[in-house]
Amino acid sequence: MxxxxxxxxxxxxxxxxxxxxxxxxxxxxxxxxxxxxxxxxxxxxxxxxxxxxxxxxxxxxxxxxxxxxxxxxxxxxxxxxxxxxxxxxxxxxxxxxxxxxxxxxICEAAMQTAGLLGGSMGVVTTLNRSVPALERLAQRYGVADRCTVRAAEVPVLALEDPASGALDRMRAVIARLLDEDGAECIVLGCAGMADLARSLRQEFGVPVVDGVxxxxxxxxxxxxxxxxxxxxxxxxxxxxxxxxxxxxxxxx
Amino acid sequence: MxxxxxxxxxxxxxxxxxxxxxxxxxxxxxxxxxxxxxxxxxxxxxxxxxxxxxxxxxxxxxxxxxxxxxxxxxxxxxxxxxxxxxxxxxxxxxxxxxxxxxxxxICEAAMQTAGLLGGSMGVVTTLNRSVPALERLAQRYGVADRCTVRAAEVPVLALEDPASGALDRMRAVIARLLDEDGAECIVLGCAGMADLARSLRQEFGVPVVDGVxxxxxxxxxxxxxxxxxxxxxxxxxxxxxxxxxxxxxxxx
Amino acid sequence: MxxxxxxxxxxxxxxxxxxxxxxxxxxxxxxxxxxxxxxxxxxxxxxxxxxxxxxxxxxxxxxxxxxxxxxxxxxxxxxxxxxxxxxxxxxxxxxxxxxxxxxxxICEAAMQTAGLLGGSMGVVTTLNRSVPALERLAQRYGVADRCTVRAAEVPVLALEDPASGALDRMRAVIARLLDEDGAECIVLGCAGMADLARSLRQEFGVPVVDGVxxxxxxxxxxxxxxxxxxxxxxxxxxxxxxxxxxxxxxxx
Amino acid sequence: MxxxxxxxxxxxxxxxxxxxxxxxxxxxxxxxxxxxxxxxxxxxxxxxxxxxxxxxxxxxxxxxxxxxxxxxxxxxxxxxxxxxxxxxxxxxxxxxxxxxxxxxxICEAAMQTAGLLGGSMGVVTTLNRSVPALERLAQRYGVADRCTVRAAEVPVLALEDPASGALDRMRAVIARLLDEDGAECIVLGCAGMADLARSLRQEFGVPVVDGVxxxxxxxxxxxxxxxxxxxxxxxxxxxxxxxxxxxxxxxx
Amino acid sequence: MxxxxxxxxxxxxxxxxxxxxxxxxxxxxxxxxxxxxxxxxxxxxxxxxxxxxxxxxxxxxxxxxxxxxxxxxxxxxxxxxxxxxxxxxxxxxxxxxxxxxxxxxICEAAMQTAGLLGGSMGVVTTLNRSVPALERLAQRYGVADRCTVRAAEVPVLALEDPASGALDRMRAVIARLLDEDGAECIVLGCAGMADLARSLRQEFGVPVVDGVxxxxxxxxxxxxxxxxxxxxxxxxxxxxxxxxxxxxxxxx
Amino acid sequence: MxxxxxxxxxxxxxxxxxxxxxxxxxxxxxxxxxxxxxxxxxxxxxxxxxxxxxxxxxxxxxxxxxxxxxxxxxxxxxxxxxxxxxxxxxxxxxxxxxxxxxxxxICEAAMQTAGLLGGSMGVVTTLNRSVPALERLAQRYGVADRCTVRAAEVPVLALEDPASGALDRMRAVIARLLDEDGAECIVLGCAGMADLARSLRQEFGVPVVDGVxxxxxxxxxxxxxxxxxxxxxxxxxxxxxxxxxxxxxxxx
CATH class of the missing domain: 3.40.50.12500 (Rossmann fold)
Incomplete structure (x- = not known):
């Protein structure tokens, strides 16, 4: 129909x-x-x-x-x-x-969605070099004053490789965003992380938003x-x- | 299923x-x-x-x-x-x-949605007394620098009465938001306007967002x-x- | 007269x-x-x-x-x-x-008053859950860029109980606001703290503002x-x- | 005593x-x-x-x-x-x-006081050349997004001379601040205007704040x-x- | 040497x-x-x-x-x-x-340079469709709160044709930026306007900045x-x- | 000629x-x-x-x-x-x-210049008492959201005395600005530091901007x-x- x-x-x-x-x-x-x-x-x-x-x-x-x-x-x-x-x-x-x-x-979508779920958000992204661009997007999308961006220093394509240790580095960054930066939600800052949202949500007990x-x-x-x-x-x-x-x- | x-x-x-x-x-x-x-x-x-x-x-x-x-x-x-x-x-x-x-x-939803459709938005609301509250919401939702709020000076319940002239006053405000304020989208600033979105969109040729x-x-x-x-x-x-x-x- | x-x-x-x-x-x-x-x-x-x-x-x-x-x-x-x-x-x-x-x-009054006394301020409040609301008020009152809010994690009514340890936890937060965050004044972030202003002012040697x-x-x-x-x-x-x-x- | x-x-x-x-x-x-x-x-x-x-x-x-x-x-x-x-x-x-x-x-005092009385304020000052300085102060005092500054183009010392027409020019500016800029309160933007607050308040029916x-x-x-x-x-x-x-x- | x-x-x-x-x-x-x-x-x-x-x-x-x-x-x-x-x-x-x-x-250079010459600036650009992009750049370069952007509605390549009337439309926009928007300097908002700076400076008696x-x-x-x-x-x-x-x- | x-x-x-x-x-x-x-x-x-x-x-x-x-x-x-x-x-x-x-x-010049070289900057200045003034200048010059100011706690005239240890304290502050604050460039926050730019640039491998x-x-x-x-x-x-x-x- x-x-x-x-x-x-x-x-x-x-x-x-x-x-x-x-x-x-x-x-x-x-x-x-x-x-x-x-x-x-x-x-x-x-x-x-x-x-x-x-x-x-x-x-x-x-x-x-x-x-x-x-x-x-x-x-x-x-x-x-x-x-x-x-x-x-x-x-x-x-x-x-x-x-x-x-x-x-997907950054726009993720930041908007996270904004519906908590007062502040933390973005975990891949490389340090991407942080300034994401901070500028946070400004553009109007969430800069309630958003912290941190990099796990994992190359994008390492996310495809379970042996790369990428997930553990992401976990450490998420813990820091929650504990030090006061983030109430987590945003996954790379399209290649899309499949991790569910398990990280369960592990950390906060909303984890995938932009895709x-x-x-x-x-x-x-x-x-x-x-x-x-x-x-x-x-x-x-x-x-x-x-x-x-x-x-x-x-x- | x-x-x-x-x-x-x-x-x-x-x-x-x-x-x-x-x-x-x-x-x-x-x-x-x-x-x-x-x-x-x-x-x-x-x-x-x-x-x-x-x-x-x-x-x-x-x-x-x-x-x-x-x-x-x-x-x-x-x-x-x-x-x-x-x-x-x-x-x-x-x-x-x-x-x-x-x-x-619905304000949050409408402002976020309008933000996906154009660089700037104009909100047409009911009474002048509501404008400061909506401007504060625009600030909270991160769109203040690309949002203008104007009132049509129609009481909320007048929107229920076709004879009230409310629609014409709204039209005049929308025209001003587009022409003077450079709005690229229109947001309907009251739940009671929800049924007007479609016809106003056709009339003005821009996205008209209803928050409901x-x-x-x-x-x-x-x-x-x-x-x-x-x-x-x-x-x-x-x-x-x-x-x-x-x-x-x-x-x- | x-x-x-x-x-x-x-x-x-x-x-x-x-x-x-x-x-x-x-x-x-x-x-x-x-x-x-x-x-x-x-x-x-x-x-x-x-x-x-x-x-x-x-x-x-x-x-x-x-x-x-x-x-x-x-x-x-x-x-x-x-x-x-x-x-x-x-x-x-x-x-x-x-x-x-x-x-x-009293938040409005305290933030305005602290703004007359120093370039930056630190707010010590009760519970973490109150921090986002106070940060939003700092934004509204125009002091967000020179204000840090931290919670002592003491329930409001514990402030009535000298045995609760609330005062010591507040002291630790104040010290952090001054040393790490560069606060020049302290604002007491709960009406129930009103009677502590004088003694904390003497202890820390900076203005301590009670909103009441x-x-x-x-x-x-x-x-x-x-x-x-x-x-x-x-x-x-x-x-x-x-x-x-x-x-x-x-x-x- | x-x-x-x-x-x-x-x-x-x-x-x-x-x-x-x-x-x-x-x-x-x-x-x-x-x-x-x-x-x-x-x-x-x-x-x-x-x-x-x-x-x-x-x-x-x-x-x-x-x-x-x-x-x-x-x-x-x-x-x-x-x-x-x-x-x-x-x-x-x-x-x-x-x-x-x-x-x-007195600018600080007036802007803070006006902020307690309405959502937005209009400042009437003397000369155009003073407007940028006052706009910068509005920024510093955290009211820039709800404050409009306009000059009456009257020299400071003309305020001392009833025959100068200064008062009429101030009246015109106040009317514009209220009608066009949506100001809810008026701030007198020069120490030399201090004695005019009461009569302007009566005339315009809004709070008129004198900084002194x-x-x-x-x-x-x-x-x-x-x-x-x-x-x-x-x-x-x-x-x-x-x-x-x-x-x-x-x-x- | x-x-x-x-x-x-x-x-x-x-x-x-x-x-x-x-x-x-x-x-x-x-x-x-x-x-x-x-x-x-x-x-x-x-x-x-x-x-x-x-x-x-x-x-x-x-x-x-x-x-x-x-x-x-x-x-x-x-x-x-x-x-x-x-x-x-x-x-x-x-x-x-x-x-x-x-x-x-050249936008960055022009906005920075204009910022050294006056408290506020007005940008005259070509087409309305370019205004949002330039407003975003003004934000990025930190001059958004003292910058107004207006378009003369002249296509870029019309600037090459003296018979196009482009210059007159630019003049009208500049006058408006100075008179209504309080601009203290003018910025030419298109590389194709580079050769007009000197004559417009003489005509309007304010700094006119060409980005090239x-x-x-x-x-x-x-x-x-x-x-x-x-x-x-x-x-x-x-x-x-x-x-x-x-x-x-x-x-x- | x-x-x-x-x-x-x-x-x-x-x-x-x-x-x-x-x-x-x-x-x-x-x-x-x-x-x-x-x-x-x-x-x-x-x-x-x-x-x-x-x-x-x-x-x-x-x-x-x-x-x-x-x-x-x-x-x-x-x-x-x-x-x-x-x-x-x-x-x-x-x-x-x-x-x-x-x-x-020279602050204006240094902040603008650093803004051309990196996404974020760190300012190393002399005394803590100067930090609020420099943060206010960063706001005025539009770089506040990408600028961190820290003091080395060295008196201005100590910069003239090689035995004062001033340079070592500056080095420590620069390292912190780069590592903790994510600065991409360094700005020397005192005219008396002008002669240090070149050697610090070589030592730290980032642009070091002297305002003079x-x-x-x-x-x-x-x-x-x-x-x-x-x-x-x-x-x-x-x-x-x-x-x-x-x-x-x-x-x-």
Missing amino acids: TVPRDVLVVNPNTTASMTDRIGAAARAAAAPTTRVLAVNPSMGPASIEGYYDEALAVPGLLDTIIRHERAARDQGGALAGIVIACFDDVGLDAARCVADAPVVG SAAVTLVEGLATLGLRTSKRGGYAAPLPKAYTGVLAGFAP | TVPRDVLVVNPNTTASMTDRIGAAARAAAAPTTRVLAVNPSMGPASIEGYYDEALAVPGLLDTIIRHERAARDQGGALAGIVIACFDDVGLDAARCVADAPVVG SAAVTLVEGLATLGLRTSKRGGYAAPLPKAYTGVLAGFAP | TVPRDVLVVNPNTTASMTDRIGAAARAAAAPTTRVLAVNPSMGPASIEGYYDEALAVPGLLDTIIRHERAARDQGGALAGIVIACFDDVGLDAARCVADAPVVG SAAVTLVEGLATLGLRTSKRGGYAAPLPKAYTGVLAGFAP | TVPRDVLVVNPNTTASMTDRIGAAARAAAAPTTRVLAVNPSMGPASIEGYYDEALAVPGLLDTIIRHERAARDQGGALAGIVIACFDDVGLDAARCVADAPVVG SAAVTLVEGLATLGLRTSKRGGYAAPLPKAYTGVLAGFAP | TVPRDVLVVNPNTTASMTDRIGAAARAAAAPTTRVLAVNPSMGPASIEGYYDEALAVPGLLDTIIRHERAARDQGGALAGIVIACFDDVGLDAARCVADAPVVG SAAVTLVEGLATLGLRTSKRGGYAAPLPKAYTGVLAGFAP | TVPRDVLVVNPNTTASMTDRIGAAARAAAAPTTRVLAVNPSMGPASIEGYYDEALAVPGLLDTIIRHERAARDQGGALAGIVIACFDDVGLDAARCVADAPVVG SAAVTLVEGLATLGLRTSKRGGYAAPLPKAYTGVLAGFAP
Whole structure:
């Protein structure tokens, strides 16, 4: 009866195994009537660790979004929503300009969701180099005065390897966020941590928010409400103009 | 197959006709598997216009939540989530302390949702006296620097009366929020406006967010994610102690 | 010659022994020509520890204020000012709407007073669960960036019991506020601590501010200046409307 | 019985007629047991209009404070409190370092007092060139997000001249602050306006706060509470050292 | 005697005529011993109007920087500094990670420079869609509370065409920033306006800051001081990893 | 060919040996065509440690600026720029009102420069009593949320004495700023530390910014750009009026 809804979940790095785990987390959160399309670009960095990787993940992300929206339109349909599954929320503003469907970033989703559950939150992320970017996002999303960000110093792809000791380092950071920083909730600060939320929640007895699943529920909600990005102001559709070189195909 | 979920939507004033309209808006947004219980307290003010009404709506609100959670428990179940359907988000913190289920306020829900759709938002509310309270909420929810609040100077219950001219005054305020204040989205700043979102969206061509439906999708999302209010810190369960007088029954 | 002025000091919890100590602190600070009426409601919680107690202390507080203002009017007089003697400043906004006399909360008074005495302040409060509420008040009163709040983890009513060890735990917190957090003044974060200000000031050699006495001097000052709450905007008098149930008597 | 208390009110400019009016406002607000010493330096600018006058008013201000504290000490007494009666709060920090008695600025006093009376305030000051300094003070005192500052474009000393039209220009600014900016209280943004508070309050029906009288009540309160500037941190007493030239006498 | 210093000025769009004008502005500001290399990428958008163009200008920008730093190294030298000559400061963080030389954005440079010249500033930019991005930059650079951004609604490339009426629309916006918003300085909010600073300064009698020339002086200063981007934290050099597709060449 | 430019560097304390070291740092940073005039007043405090010294250093500072601008005018020339070489940026606003040339403070210059080099900064200053003043400057200059200030507890003039152990205490503070506070750059928080930047940069491997040299490059840049302080608003030239006493000569 209910028409199935397509939610596109884009892992903006090119590591397919990470896309699979992200997709699994997304599907576990999605409504029965939602079809999750978990994909990653074919161009760009294998993982996103710092501003340089961030910037170069964006063309692949936008290309992926544009292609999938076009494909859906060609079949007479439309995407119901789009999730950007990198905790730096790379390309979020650009994606909102170019996409018809509403777009949610997983950092945005996780911080908003944690804000509904406690007065303060602690974010455990991968590398120290990512902390300033996440603090800037906390500022942007209006939670900076009740959010502490700490890194476990584990590379993104080490999260895939049980032998890496990554989980133990994350545990130590979470304990510190709760005990020293007064965090009331924990936010997992990397898409690659999505599958750890449940067990950490049980271990620490506080809400542990994974951005991938949080973002899926948020875009589903927007779809239900019939709400899409405002095209008035900063997210207006790109103006037609020439693009050149290997990016010529991106011309609006 | 999917177990139905009960979402309690509390209109904290005592006007049943307004509760009906709120319930209709909530049901329109809820998933097929969600049962919406739209209720209002039997004690307290007939409408909430300013801080005094706000304060005295809270006992009825808390009583309603406590009773419904107890009833659900008595039947071996539990509420999946609770929505406070007054745009002042009255009693939100107290409700989070006492409820097992996650609690979302409609101002909080609307401002968060609007923040996903545009860079800036304009809130149209009822009376000038409510503006300072809403500006303080915008601060609390981290959107103050991209949110303008304006009143249409219509009493809450006038929204029930098509002959009151309330809608025209709201239209004028919305136009001003878009043109002068640079708002990219509109937020309806009163639970009694819930049924206007769709038509105003079509008229003005920008997202128009109603907090009731937005809050329903947010608590459904929290329920799906298995997330509940942190009981560590500010939202810890009330300590047992004596309450006296007509409020004796509220003793934790 | 000078007409005596009546200042109403409301302890919003129902513990009379605490009201007595608050009254003593208030009288010690009041001008010779001020009569302090230290009272508490007959309904509500025995102590205020967290948001739930806060919310349910408000009806008793408002009832107390309304009755005393009415009694004064009946005798051809008026209250000169009202102090809300709970450090969470419960019901402050609602009280300002309904009272003729100016109203000051003791957290507000203490933070403002400390702001006149040093560049930064440290607040020692009772329970961890109260910290988020006080941090939000620091934000509201504009001192958040120069204020640290820490809890001694002593229940409010333990302050009445010399054998509870409460004082020693407070001392340890004060030392930490001064040494680690760089506080230049100390604020006592609970009405029940009012009688400790003098001895702690001598012990630590820094200003120690008690909100009860600070608030008494502030409302006396407002009375002297002939200043009362603005009735334009957020503190406009409640609009007439029906209230039902056990709260029917509160109808404006 | 009550020992009279000496409050020093320093007009930091050298215009004696303005000192007289400031003294009158101070005395009208002071308790019967307070002796107001309204004085001005013999060196420095005749009025304070902008940062340059501000800076050069400070030595005279400090000299005045130091002399009066020394004279009081020589007579076995002490000042109970000190008011800096220029709305730019010139020399406030330096005065706090060097004075034994607590020190309050009239902008600080007025903004704090207005904050007790309404959710937002409007400041009417003299010249446009003073607006940035007052906006910075609003930031420092934590009211920036609920304070609008506007100038009437009247020179300070024109306030002494009924024929100058200054009052009418102030009235127009006040009307704009209330109607356009949503101010709920008015603050008089110059010590020379002290005598206008009462009549403007009656005319506009909102609280109108004069900083001179507000500051007198605040320092009286601090004296009553036995509170003085913290000497720990930024307001530590000046270290002994050589001063040379015409300022040699200021050496601590 | 003095070794010439090479400053790379990158116009991140592909319009060579605009690069020429930017280069002229840069050279007019540069020291005699500085060689300005004004360049633009061969891939990407012809102008940058909104977030989408921004995002897709970054690969070309980074490629240009990497190539020029490598070429300088191959010749035994090094760039002294890099200017990103688009007022959205596109790719600034990524450039800081990958470049050896210090990097300055023209919005950053202009806002900092204006902050040295007046208490408040007004930015005149091209299109309304760019306003939210610039307001976010004002926040990031710490001038948001003293900065107003307004658009003249002129497309970027219309600035090249004297017949477009662009200048008159800019003049009207500047007048409004000065008269209504109280701006004390004007900032030109687009690299394409660089050549207008001098004449507008004369016309309006206030400082008019062009970001291109301001940024050139800032990077020259950094070079003189021997200061380069910190590689500790957020701007650490990119970690080695695989990049794929058309972006494979960007692999660190 | 290039006309030499005169930059006035004012050490606002009266210690000539410190002026010499400041002058040396300034000259090392200045362009070959810049003549640095490093001077100090003949009146005022021997060092600036806290708000009292600050305030009384200002007349000498302003006198020095006025005399040198007059002397330059008398010779048919003009100062190109003025640096206030005390890290408290004493008298900066007043100097901007009275000077024709642009004026830069060394704290302002150092914080802005550090902001170009890293996401966060740590300031090492002399005495604890100076920390609140520097934190307030960090707020004013918009870097408060990414700046930590710590004192080494060394008196200003001890920096002149290699046997004082001052350098070791500074080293310990720098290590803490990097390790605990996450600073990415270090700012030297006293003009007397100017000569230590280079060696500390090598020792710690992060940018170490000295305000004196940073300020010299900034005013040179302003001179190159032909930009001077806006005389519209807060920095308008002082109005003519009587000044009396030993300060009579300061009358505008």
